[in-house]
């Protein structure tokens with residue numbers, strides 16, 4: 001690709017509304033552009049990266065024996081009624097109507113559609129096992145779309161679904177997919193962990209999440225420093241013995257770890273305008289700590305309750321009496337706290353019982369402010385209400401538990417017969433008897449991987465792509481202030497030679513000065529930079545620098561080709 005014929009639109013300014021590095025860098029590099037909340041256009045540069053991830057995922061799926069299909073993104077209500085998920089899926093399901101007032105949803109996932117396909121398509125145990133996958137756009141009406149494509153509403157997912165006669169066969173394919181996922185993230189150059197995950201509401205017998213390690217990650221994971229034990233925090237807590245931890249102090253505490261959110265995000269979460277007064281209530285109830293966010297001004301009549309069970313789902317609205325009944329505690333409240341626009345607000349979620357809590361911050365945003373405390377109310381650090389903390393003994397008895405943050409980029413599940421049974425998907429066995437199939441499902445957040453990789457790999461100058469994900473592996477930069485024909489031709493011929501050797505190369509022929517040109521190449525994270533200049537040509541060398549090298553060095557054409565092959 002000749003950059004003069006491409007659309008590269010980098011900017012220097014850090015975008016004001018992007019908080020985490022990956023989101024800032026993707027906007028600065030011109031990889032994505034926001035259309036509306038949680039909806040992004042993939043600009044040409046971003047799409048090159050997205051397509052590389054997609055290709056790697058597709059290749060590993062095919063290698064693992066999965067077969068590609070493509071299902072509609074719009075799905076009829078009737079299918080979702082069969083599994084009961086039309087109601088149960090909650091607020092993330094975007095429901096739409098056609099002109100005949102028939103109801104549909106925009107698919108957040110495809111268990112129903114693939115199970116329908118399988119029940120029509122598969123007749124005999126001889127056809128099994130089968131594993132179908134697609135790479136396709138999903139829509140989830142997330143409560144808080146944020147961090148750009150990291151948590152978008154429309155996003156690209158690879159989802160696979162396997163069908164089996166027996167649970168043993170499901171277990172085998174599950175293992176194959178586990179290995180395929182490990183290969184995908186390894187080849188994409190990511191530092192990740194596969195963690196044991198709770199099967200939770202979906203049911204089934206086994207589940208693993210693939211978490212890219214990053215401090216900005218929304219998920220908490222726990223792993224042993226002396227054994228292969230690794231689990232997400234929910235699973236680790238489910239197994240942990242309930243040790244009584246000292247009650248958090250009622251005094252206002254400094255909160256170091258929770259991420260700070262702007263008032264705009266908090267108001268988006270609460271669904272109230274930023275200027276409106278927000279009251280926050282923390283209650284220690286029978287089930288532990290519950291966060292209640294009050295909307296409106298003075299009347300405590302409508303409260304949002306976030307429970308662990310609804311992590312990620314829409315909080316329920318409950319009356320004060322309902323809260324009293326559910327928690328054994330009458331809600332007290334901090335505030336009312338009038339929140340002006342520019343004050344950071346602390347929001348985080350914990351894995352204990354608390355899903356989300358929202359507090360008004362003082363000027364520097366590090367302390368909670370509060371008044372009118374209920375006797376039982378506590379402001380507490382997220383760590384204090386966890387059942388497991390860094391330094392606990394590992395649940396497998398081997399070593400010490402370490403906590404880290406992760407970004408969920410993949411999730412595999414043994415679903416068992418849940419969907420097949422609800423939808424009547426069966427095959428005939430060798431006795432001619434109808435048997436309900438066993439299913440597995442396997443998701444990869446293709447678009448999220450792009451953001452997660454940047455989150456994990458960047459420096460002050462920009463992104464640092466691993467070769468496998470880079471928009472181009474090599475940039476050939478022309479330094480040619482005097483418009484010397486020999487320099488231009490040498491650069492062009494090197495570009496063509498690399499390209500013909502199958503090396504994905506971009507020629508920076510935009511005629512920029514070295515400073516801005518190099519800054520762009522670093523910002524967009526090209527792994528290998530080659531500079532062609534008059535001086536170099538005289539010496540018979542090119543200047544080479546890997547994105548992670550401290551210094552550039554001079555190499556001959558042969559050395560360069562050998563290095564980049």
Ligand code: ATP
Pocket residue numbers: 109140142149150151152153155156157312408409410411443444445446447448
């Ligand atoms: P999360 O916990 O982050 O909300 P999830 O558990 O709801 O994700 P799954 O249903 O397991 O997601 O979907 C499979 C994969 O799709 C996830 O592992 C993640 O990588 C990706 N994904 C899910 N939601 C989003 C989103 N809103 N934006 C981008 N990618 C997403």
Ligand code: MG
Pocket residue numbers: 312
């Ligand atoms: Mg989710």
Ligand code: MG
Pocket residue numbers: 408
């Ligand atoms: Mg999840």
Ligand code: MG
Pocket residue numbers: 209408410411
């Ligand atoms: Mg998941």
